[in-house]
Amino acid sequence: MSVVSLAEAREARRSQESPFTGGKGYALLHRKIMELPFYRTDSEAVHLWVHIILSANHAPVVVPTEFGETLLRRGEFITGRNKLELETGVTDSRIKYLLNKFEKMGMITRISNKKFTRIFVVKYDDYQPNFVPTECQQSADAKPQPERASEEVVPTECQQSATDNELNNNSLDKSNECASAAENQESKKPSLSCQDVVDAYHEILPEAPSIRLLSEKRKNLIRTFWKKAGVITRKLDNKPFTIEAWREYLGYISLNCRWMLESRPNQKTGTTWRKRDFEFYLNDNTYLKVREGGHDDNDR
Template sequence: MDEGWIKLHRAIRKNWIWEDPLKLKWWLDILLQANHQERKILIGNEIVLIERGSFHTSTVKLSERWSVDRKTVKKFLQLLQKDNMITLKTSKKGTTLKISNYKDYQAFSEPQKDKGVDNSMDKGMDKGMDNSVPTPSPDKSQISPNKVDTNKNEEELKNENNDKEGEEGEEITPPSPPPLSIPTKYHKLIFDQWSEITYRTWFMDSEIVDNGQELIIKVDSELRADAINRNFSKYLGILLGKNIRVEIKEKSI
């Protein structure tokens, strides 16, 4: 497919694939090769329907196309599949590659908020670049992919910390946010991957410890622990190549 165009959301810059120029090039080539509408092709003596967002290929073809060995291609495709960015159907006649949630962020119409269509690549983190940066969220990660939806949890956190409400008719001046704190290289990495609001809400007050085998994130509430586990742990694990464990800090008496 050498004609036409594809959509590319700016959130791809938050996905792990953005950090590797070569893998990013391969990913974009996959997006460009995918069928924009379903069609039938002849494979051997069999007519096969290739869905929209899919294309039929092989590790041999991709290795020649990308000028790398088949082992490198296979590892890359497995990485994409592990992060739910693609699904693979392999047979003796080749491999059918399908981009996850292709229809959501490659729709021809403009985003329709009333229909709940989310064109963010942040989904790619958790649902295969539903998206490319994805909010990741890390069914929100393309860094995709699966979108991290923290609006509801952030509102709950605000209510949890709001001990006093202003009386009716009283003018309330919102407090200034605390100074930004980035104590470790892992805090810095998290801050760079997501927005400042996301970092302040879920990670700034956490303790992050690397024991060599795993990264331990200690937070002060079950709400934060649950949000990190559901929306961020998977993507962080892939990004760092470590197991991520979230713990709740022991409260001092």
């Protein structure tokens, strides 16, 4: 490339505006989209895919959240099924199916928490190139990805599919809402299931009421507790909440909180304490009080 053309390319880079920023401005769309296998057969899939491309941030952006500032990569944005349904007119059930399809095809990756989903377009540069000659562009794969905080390992059976676990409200414009910290795409989490959690409960607290059915409600409760307990554990111990931490928690109860495992008179109220069930232990307030010694037998 000549010096003149390189200078022109640099000037173009400096003067261009981001094609998409915060839902305003304009965006380009590469004809590569016509190569999608469903381009001629599924108009709703094409509609949703175009919407995802146009919604993704054209450049890295820091957004304020209730957890502090969060960095979104180029090609990434925060959304949810209800919001996508409102914006596209595609039904919630179809959005759920199509997002799963896009992910299986390697078109997107998703990171979800109880309320939010972050969607990242894997080959965003293929659909939304910069206004710079190809020779001057570095591959998006060559750019280092921003560091991302590791997420608590949640039991896999408790994790709803990413689409089941997405936002079901339309308030994503609020600045205090965002996706949770998430896993690094390349790293693999240790295997952990809801059944592992239940098995530890039965093993360490044999006197407690047994669990005969691991229902969806209980799975969701385990998942919610795991994340909340993770926040507490990080603040107290500066480490994640793991299956070992769960076993230590139950072990402490078996030694120091016997009142939870027995039916005994309550001297303060004159009533009778009943054995606490599985759901009682899956409460972040219970966990915190146990960690602080506030549920010990000598306090009863």
